[in-house]
Amino acid sequence: MEPLVHLRNVSKQYNGAGTPAVTGVNLAIAQGEAVAIMGPSGSGKSTLLNLIAAMDRPTTGTVRVGRDRVDKMNETAAAKYRRRQVGMIFQFFNLLDDMTVMDNILLPAQLARGRSDCARQRADELLDRLRMSHRRDAYPARLSGGERQRVAIARALVNRPALLLADEPTGAVDTRAGEEIGALLLDLNSAGQTLILVTHNPELAAMYASRVISVADGRIRSDSANPAGSAGAPGMGVQR
Numbered sequence: 001m002e003p004l005v006h007l008r009n010v011s012k013q014y015n016g017a018g019t020p021a022v023t024g025v026n027l028a029i030a031q032g033e034a035v036a037i038m039g040p041s042g043s044g045k046s047t048l049l050n051l052i053a054a055m056d057r058p059t060t061g062t063v064r065v066g067r068d069r070v071d072k073m074n075e076t077a078a079a080k081y082r083r084r085q086v087g088m089i090f091q092f093f094n095l096l097d098d099m100t101v102m103d104n105i106l107l108p109a110q111l112a113r114g115r116s117d118c119a120r121q122r123a124d125e126l127l128d129r130l131r132m133s134h135r136r137d138a139y140p141a142r143l144s145g146g147e148r149q150r151v152a153i154a155r156a157l158v159n160r161p162a163l164l165l166a167d168e169p170t171g172a173v174d175t176r177a178g179e180e181i182g183a184l185l186l187d188l189n190s191a192g193q194t195l196i197l198v199t200h201n202p203e204l205a206a207m208y209a210s211r212v213i214s215v216a217d218g219r220i221r222s223d224s225a226n227p228a229g230s231a232g233a234p235g236m237g238v239q240r
């Protein structure tokens with residue numbers, strides 16, 4: 001079967017930077033995998049995620065996601081691709097403070113101009129599954145870090161993306177909330193959601209990813225199945 005994500009000989013040299021951020025990366029990720037990308041600060045993890053999300057383009061090499069040739073996209077095509085295929089969550093949530101939980105979740109659906117009743121139904125379903133229904137009219141400033149990240153996950157999933165990308169999703173929350181976020185990601189993956197997680201946290205990678213890719217100096221140094229991942233962690237009953 002064709003991989004969902006396929007990078008071939010990908011390098012990225014930022015303008016003005018001395019050494020490339022990513023060099024000669026070959027990577028295939030199948031639909032349904034939960035992959036952790038690990039490595040020291042500055043090793044190229046976020047750059048890889050940004051290349052897959054079409055936030056940036058490689059200097060050389062090809063990036064395919066499904067049928068999309070991501071490395072060739074102009075900004076308009078990239079924005080459309082992201083709205084339809086990619087959900088992203090970040091360390092600091094990136095919620096809009098002057099919008100309620102519900103409106104934050106609906107934002108990507110409005111940008112994608114789908115049917116608003118369908119989007120609202122999907123948002124309700126996600127809020128229910130993330131145990132956040134009672135907070136639907138709250139503003140982000142009133143939420144805990146763990147709650148904010150759950151809203152960010154719901155927002156990332158509202159358009160049913162093929163890919164969920166997470167950059168240090170537990171970096172700004174306490175241990176307990178981090179475990180809950182990890183369990184949530186695991187449940188999503190168990191229900192078929194393809195997940196790529198960038199993390200410094202070996203425990204998160206070990207518990208919640210079925211494959212761990214280590215990068216250093218912009219190159220993949222190891223890529224191994226993680227038999228402990230995606231098994232045995234507490235779940236929250238979330239489905240894609």
Ligand SMILES: Nc1ncnc2c1ncn2[C@@H]1O[C@H](COP(=O)(O)OP(=O)(O)OP(=O)(O)O)[C@@H](O)[C@H]1O
Pocket residue numbers: 014015017020021039040041042043044045046047048
């Ligand atoms: N927009 C940019 N312009 C120039 N250089 C950049 C840019 N973004 C990243 N870099 C450089 O590319 C290299 C890889 O950065 P990247 O952010 O991908 O690493 P990372 O592994 O995600 O690091 P961290 O764990 O600290 O977030 C670093 O040397 C960084 O300084």
